[in-house]
Amino acid sequence: MARQQHEHIVKSFDEQLKSVNQQIARMGGLAESQLASAVEALVKRDSDLAGRVVNADTGLDNLEHDVEEAVVRILALRQPVATDLRDIIAAFKIASDTERIGDYAVNVAKRALALNQMPPVQPVYTVPRMARLVQSIVKDTFDAYVERDAEKAIDVWHRDEEVDEMYTSLFRELLTYMMEDPRSITPGTHLLFIAKNIERIGDHATNIAETVHYLVTGEYIEGGRPKGDTSSYAVMEPPRPDEDGNGGDDE
Amino acid sequence: MAELQATAAATEIPEATGASPDAGSDQPAKIAARNVNVFYGTNQALKDIDLDLGGNEVTALIGPSGCGKSTFLRCLNRMNDVIDICRVTGRITLDGEDIYDPRLDVVQLRARVGMVFQKPNPFPKSIYDNIAYGPRIHGVANNKEELEEIVVTSLQRAGLWNEVKDRLNVPGTGLSGGQQQRLCIARAIAVSPEVILMDEPCSALDPIATAKIEELIDELRGNYTIVIVTHNMQQAARVSQRTAFFHLGEMVEADETEAIFTNPKDERTLGYITGRYG
Numbered sequence: 001m002a003r004q005q006h007e008h009i010v011k012s013f014d015e016q017l018k019s020v021n022q023q024i025a026r027m028g029g030l031a032e033s034q035l036a037s038a039v040e041a042l043v044k045r046d047s048d049l050a051g052r053v054v055n056a057d058t059g060l061d062n063l064e065h066d067v068e069e070a071v072v073r074i075l076a077l078r079q080p081v082a083t084d085l086r087d088i089i090a091a092f093k094i095a096s097d098t099e100r101i102g103d104y105a106v107n108v109a110k111r112a113l114a115l116n117q118m119p120p121v122q123p124v125y126t127v128p129r130m131a132r133l134v135q136s137i138v139k140d141t142f143d144a145y146v147e148r149d150a151e152k153a154i155d156v157w158h159r160d161e162e163v164d165e166m167y168t169s170l171f172r173e174l175l176t177y178m179m180e181d182p183r184s185i186t187p188g189t190h191l192l193f194i195a196k197n198i199e200r201i202g203d204h205a206t207n208i209a210e211t212v213h214y215l216v217t218g219e220y221i222e223g224g225r226p227k228g229d230t231s232s233y234a235v236m237e238p239p240r241p242d243e244d245g246n247g248g249d250d251e
Numbered sequence: 252m253a254e255l256q257a258t259a260a261a262t263e264i265p266e267a268t269g270a271s272p273d274a275g276s277d278q279p280a281k282i283a284a285r286n287v288n289v290f291y292g293t294n295q296a297l298k299d300i301d302l303d304l305g306g307n308e309v310t311a312l313i314g315p316s317g318c319g320k321s322t323f324l325r326c327l328n329r330m331n332d333v334i335d336i337c338r339v340t341g342r343i344t345l346d347g348e349d350i351y352d353p354r355l356d357v358v359q360l361r362a363r364v365g366m367v368f369q370k371p372n373p374f375p376k377s378i379y380d381n382i383a384y385g386p387r388i389h390g391v392a393n394n395k396e397e398l399e400e401i402v403v404t405s406l407q408r409a410g411l412w413n414e415v416k417d418r419l420n421v422p423g424t425g426l427s428g429g430q431q432q433r434l435c436i437a438r439a440i441a442v443s444p445e446v447i448l449m450d451e452p453c454s455a456l457d458p459i460a461t462a463k464i465e466e467l468i469d470e471l472r473g474n475y476t477i478v479i480v481t482h483n484m485q486q487a488a489r490v491s492q493r494t495a496f497f498h499l500g501e502m503v504e505a506d507e508t509e510a511i512f513t514n515p516k517d518e519r520t521l522g523y524i525t526g527r528y529g
Contacts, residue, residue: 006527013526079485081512084525218514 005083013078020070020091027063027098028142034105035138035201039131042112042194053109060102067095090215094145097204101138104197111190121187126173127195130166134202141205150216157209157221163202164228170195171231199229281306281446281476282327287341289322289331296322298500309468309477311487311508314497315523320480324448327478328364329357362389365439369451371431373423378415381423381434382406385442401441409437410467429460436467449479453486465490484524488512496520
């Protein structure tokens with residue numbers, strides 16, 4: 001898929017690029033494990049693990065900072081073009097998206113800490129299903145990055161629609177619980193936020209997939225992003241039936 | 252006093268000519284090269300070059316040393332004619348007219364297609380005479396006033412006027428390198444060419460003088476077709492709208508400059524602009 005590139009005449013440039021690529025891969029691995037741990041903390045009601053997720057976020061923040069510094073240095077000193085330029089710009093964008101994924105994982109862990117103070121509620125078991133899907137999307141996204149695989153990136157990009165649909169159905173399910181039993185409103189709201197955070201992680205993974213596609217091909221993925229999140233209209237009818245173009249991508 | 256009046260008159264001229272219609276990319280090429288081969292003796296320097304150079308835009312020719320880009324540039328105003336062992340085949344047209352037509356007046360061609368070289372090469376004459384020389388021999392000016400006007404306008408367009416207006420009689424060779432190069436550009440535009448060829452015009456200049464030349468190139472492209480050979484890739488990226496990459500006598504790839512520098516189609520182009528072994 002990726003073109004096998006010759007080495008730069010200036011070897012230190014290759015080393016710098018390689019180092020940035022490795023940092024991105026490490027960020028990806030860390031973000032994946034943060035998400036996995038946060039969800040595990042939720043399912044197993046493990047407050048210790050949730051606490052560790054919250055503390056581990058500085059690792060991702062520091063890595064993002066390192067990548068930014070390296071990118072600025074390379075831009076200033078090497079003036080990269082073509083594939084090198086795309087490599088560097090992609091690293092910059094992916095680092096930012098990955099850091100956000102880490103933040104959302106922390107949010108999930110914090111909500112898990114709160115939920116662990118309350119009796120368990122039913123949809124706790126639907127959330128992990130959605131989380132597993134998002135985890136696999138995040139993993140495949142970073143695989144696409146490491147393998148420079150544009151087709152895999154497009155594949156991942158399409159799968160975000162599924163996450164959105166899951167989120168919409170979870171939203172309805174939680175609303176039903178909360179209407180039936182007002183005591184479930186507090187845990188239900190926490191779960192709703194958790195689901196929303198996981199859904200947002202999917203969105204950032206989609207951003208990364210788009211960036212990977214650009215990195216490999218030099219072209220943007222054509223067509224609008226597939227959207228399956230209609231939760232904005234779960235209780236109320238949309239103002240006009242044809243107006244759902246940008247739904248669900250706020251915050 | 253006469254000089255001041257000339258200034259006042261000259262400042263209006265760019266306004267009048269500057270309003271030339273914008274040449275869209277769908278217009279026919281100003282210069283079209285087809286199947287151009289160049290031989291130095293038995294050594295082939297250019298192989299089957301097909302390249303269109305659009306009007307009112309800057310085309311950059313890039314490529315490693317010896318790739319043929321300067322040779323190609325020199326074909327465009329028949330500078331290669333002066334090299335005995337050089338042989339050019341194929342067809343190059345300027346506004347549809349074959350420039351290698353034996354009936355064509357080469358001196359007239361070089362008035363239409365001006366050239367600026369790597370090292371500034373002002374004549375060992377006054378600044379004034381450096382500019383006035385071309386218009387004089389081509390009979391462009393009818394009288395002294397017109398000639399003076401041409402000198403002032405050319406210096407203004409080359410962005411040199413303010414720096415030399417008080418010393419037009421000092422030798423051009425006494426100016427700084429950057430000023431000398433702008434003097435050479437002023438000299439080239441004094442005979443109202445349609446095309447300006449530039450062979451590494453900034454390689455002997457410091458970054459500030461280079462920036463001034465680049466700014467000048469950008470201003471000039473409204474009225475002229477410019478072809479620039481440069482080893483400085485960033486310069487090609489900055490000043491040109493189209494870029495052509497030459498390699499081992501072949502024209503490998505020509506495209507919009509942005510496309511060449513973000514997503515080149517050919518491996519050789521990619522290798523060259525990113526600094527890799529190819």
